[in-house]
Amino acid sequence: MFPLYDTIPSLKRPVVNYIIIFTNILVFLYELTLFWDEELLNAFxxxxxxxxxxxxxxxxxxxxFTHMFIHGGWAHIIGNLWFLKIFGDNVEDAMGHFKFFLFYITGGIFALFFHIIFNPFSxxxxxxxxGAISxxxxxxxxxxxxxxxxxLVFFILPFLVEIPAVIYLFLWFIMQILNGMYADITGTGVAYWAHAGGFIYGVLVGFRVRKKRYWY
Structure with a gap:
């Protein structure tokens, strides 16, 4: 169940979202120059x-701050930036450019500390x-x-389906919780608790933004 796009067009050009995406790409291009030397890459x-x-x-x-602009490989960065492209423009519309930037950075930091709660000695x-994208x-x-x-859903043959955002995102969040508990037992390289923590932070901030938009 891979998301392709949402049904709400952005009202303004999502400048900050583009800058964040571009910055991540630039950092990853620098990482590519280190791939020939595993010791240098690990040190980075x-x-x-x-x-x-x-x-x-x-x-x-x-x-x-720097951890949220580094990626471990092609699949990692492509998946992350694709989700940011789909969801970031509308949230930037709702918050405004500067507040969206602050929200993105603080969301990444909150997600980091949520991860640390479950992995303090990692x-x-x-x-x-x-974490920030969550x-x-x-x-x-x-x-x-x-x-x-x-x-895009794959069931024998691929086909397209429109899924209500509230269902899609709620199921995604539940999967992070379940995967986080499974990872605690088996050990994986994915920071599922950071995803869950970031999502919780986003929901809390989202309610505050919605209250200001529609009650005043």
């Missing part, structure tokens, strides 16, 4: 990704925009619950 991830266990001896303040760097998706659920997500 370790220095600019967020390593939870570092907090106990030297809090990596810079990594609070020696592995957390990288990726998915916050965008949570806000989208609250602000545009009436939207529909046109998705």
């Amino acid at each position: 991830f370790y220095n600019f990704g967020f390593v939870p266990e570092k907090m106990f001896y030297s809090f990596p303040i810079l990594a609070l 020696p592995y760097p957390l990288v990726g925009a998915s 916050a965008v998706m949570g806000a989208y659920l609250v602000l545009f619950y009436y939207s529909r997500i046109v998705s």
Whole structure:
């Protein structure tokens, strides 16, 4: 069930969303120059990704921000930026450019700390925009619950289906929780709790934005 686009066009040019996407691409292009040297690439991830266990001896303040612009491979960055493209423009419409930027950054940081709650001693760097993008998706659920997500579904043959955004995003959130619990048992390389934390943050901020938009 892969999302292709939503049914609500953006009213303004999503400048900040484009800048975030472009910045992620630029950083990934730099990463590609390091792929020939595994030691250099690992050092890049370790220095600019967020390593939870570092907090106990030297809090990596810079990594609070840099971790959300680093990706571990082609599938990682393409998947993340595709979701940001679909959901980010409308949320930027609702919040305005500057507030959307602040929301995106704080959402990524909230998602990071939610991940740390479940992985406080992890020696592995957390990288990726998915925590911040999950916050965008949570806000989208609250602000545009009436939207529909046109998705590609594979069942014998691929076909398109319009899924109500409230159903699509709620099921996505539940899957992050279930996958997070499964990962706690088996261990995976995906930060599902960061996804869940970001989504919760987005829902909370989304309700606040909706209240200001429609009650005043």
